[in-house]
Amino acid sequence: MAERRALERYPRPSVAVDAAVLTLDASGRSLLVLEVRRAESPGWALPGTFLHEGETLADAVRRALLDKAGVEGLAPRQLHVFDAPGRDDRGWVLSVAHVAVVRPEHLEGAFRDRTRLTPVDRPGRLPWDHADIIGLAVDDLRERYREKADPDGLLGDTFTLSELRHAHEAVSGRRILRDAFARGMLRRELIESTGEAAEGGRGRPAEMFRRT
Amino acid sequence: MAERRALERYPRPSVAVDAAVLTLDASGRSLLVLEVRRAESPGWALPGTFLHEGETLADAVRRALLDKAGVEGLAPRQLHVFDAPGRDDRGWVLSVAHVAVVRPEHLEGAFRDRTRLTPVDRPGRLPWDHADIIGLAVDDLRERYREKADPDGLLGDTFTLSELRHAHEAVSGRRILRDAFARGMLRRELIESTGEAAEGGRGRPAEMFRRT
DNA sequence: GTAATAGTGTCTATTAGACACTATTCG
DNA sequence: CGAATAGTGTCTAATAGACACTATTAC
Numbered sequence: 247m248a249e250r251r252a253l254e255r256y257p258r259p260s261v262a263v264d265a266a267v268l269t270l271d272a273s274g275r276s277l278l279v280l281e282v283r284r285a286e287s288p289g290w291a292l293p294g295t296f297l298h299e300g301e302t303l304a305d306a307v308r309r310a311l312l313d314k315a316g317v318e319g320l321a322p323r324q325l326h327v328f329d330a331p332g333r334d335d336r337g338w339v340l341s342v343a344h345v346a347v348v349r350p351e352h353l354e355g356a357f358r359d360r361t362r363l364t365p366v367d368r369p370g371r372l373p374w375d376h377a378d379i380i381g382l383a384v385d386d387l388r389e390r391y392r393e394k395a396d397p398d399g400l401l402g403d404t405f406t407l408s409e410l411r412h413a414h415e416a417v418s419g420r421r422i423l424r425d426a427f428a429r430g431m432l433r434r435e436l437i438e439s440t441g442e443a444a445e446g447g448r449g450r451p452a453e454m455f456r457r458t
Numbered sequence: 459m460a461e462r463r464a465l466e467r468y469p470r471p472s473v474a475v476d477a478a479v480l481t482l483d484a485s486g487r488s489l490l491v492l493e494v495r496r497a498e499s500p501g502w503a504l505p506g507t508f509l510h511e512g513e514t515l516a517d518a519v520r521r522a523l524l525d526k527a528g529v530e531g532l533a534p535r536q537l538h539v540f541d542a543p544g545r546d547d548r549g550w551v552l553s554v555a556h557v558a559v560v561r562p563e564h565l566e567g568a569f570r571d572r573t574r575l576t577p578v579d580r581p582g583r584l585p586w587d588h589a590d591i592i593g594l595a596v597d598d599l600r601e602r603y604r605e606k607a608d609p610d611g612l613l614g615d616t617f618t619l620s621e622l623r624h625a626h627e628a629v630s631g632r633r634i635l636r637d638a639f640a641r642g643m644l645r646r647e648l649i650e651s652t653g654e655a656a657e658g659g660r661g662r663p664a665e666m667f668r669r670t
Numbered sequence: 671g672t673a674a675t676a677g678t679g680t681c682t683a684t685t686a687g688a689c690a691c692t693a694t695t696c697g
Numbered sequence: 698c699g700a701a702t703a704g705t706g707t708c709t710a711a712t713a714g715a716c717a718c719t720a721t722t723a724c
Binding site for chain 4: 635637638641642645659660661662663
């Protein structure tokens with residue numbers, strides 16, 4: 247194929263993917279980001295890999311997370327392509343940043359010795375553009391959570407209004423009023439009651455809700 | 459450099475850029491997208507090119523627009539990477555979609571015989587993912603215009619409230635109330651009066667405003 | 671004058687924010 | 698019982714939507 251050969255005469259970049267995988271801490275009130283041990287050098291980084299032929303970017307992100315962190319079942323979304331020439335001293339490398347969200351329970355099977363969770367607002371020292379990626383990831387979630395009830399599933403299918411509000415507070419980084427939040431969610435019909443009651447709390451049992 | 463050689467042993471994709479360049483029609487009430495004649499085959503497409511080594515994606519978009527449409531001075535923003543294997547029969551090609559906005563006056567120097575402007579809501583038949591790119595471009599503008607006064611400069615530095623409202627109507631695709639729009643813009647201090655008055659209209663001359 | 675466009679006063683319905691009160695559970 | 702958490706009634710301030718009226722120009 248002549249056209250194909252013509253394309254291949256020009257230099258092409260390597261394409262990498264990196265992902266900020268966000269989850270909630272044990273209190274359900276703070277956002278954490280998953281970091282993995284670097285292979286080449288000491289320290290931590292966001293999970294990433296190089297794109298293989300015949301693979302989508304989302305597939306590459308899923309492969310990186312399975313191989314490097316032992317985490318499955320993510321739905322990564324693209325955020326941005328980092329393209330500065332010279333950003334990677336290994337050569338011409340573009341990196342496509344992604345965000346993905348997991349429930350904390352879903353990280354229980356992760357490789358404990360090779361992964362750690364860091365609060366998004368107190369990031370460690372990360373290589374390349376990884377600190378920027380976390381910022382973009384949080385901004386992306388902030389936009390998505392503004393008009394919907396936990397659209398990315400930090401919580402399970404059912405939850406109390408307090409759990410939902412704490413998740414939204416973690417994402418937005420601001421305090422949210424208890425009564426205005428509950429009324430807003432119900433008025434806009436973003437959630438509906440399951441009829442069940444929560445168990446194990448200290449005070450009056452909360453009603454359980456699901457997304458509509 | 460051993461690492462560099464290691465990277466180059468794996469297949470790498472060609473990386474293309476495509477841009478939806480949006481502007482206003484003569485009435486200032488409809489969004490148009492710039493299309494260029496295809497080089498390889500008859501018909502029209504969004505302007506695009508292949509990324510060269512040592513160049514950023516935004517630079518590649520600017521080069522494509524200068525070469526193919528004769529348009530300068532754009533600030534393209536990334537929208538999405540189209541990555542489906544097999545989307546381009548010339549080989550393994552990723553395409554990074556961009557959006558850019560220009561004032562209509564700025565297109566006067568464009569190559570007339572090689573370019574045309576099409577309403578975004580009545581797109582022609584376009585190759586690859588170009589119809590999707592226009593949709594993403596309009597969605598991106600819609601989000602950006604929700605909280606600001608013409609942030610991307612469809613209008614010049616000064617404008618009347620009617621011009622601004624028509625631009626926002628073109629972007630949002632909805633009718634906007636004259637009085638609520640004016641009060642909202644002024645209350646939120648997104649614009650301020652220049653003290654000047656518009657010329658050439660039919661009725662009472664409008665006040666000119668600028669972005670704050 | 672009329673037609674056209676711009677600017678603004680005012681009423682109402684909706685909503686967020688604030689506060690307070692009641693409800694239900696544990697220990 | 699008190700402590701803790703959940704749910705809701707109600708007041709107020711801010712805001713969008715709707716309508717109407719006035720203002721200023723061209724003709």
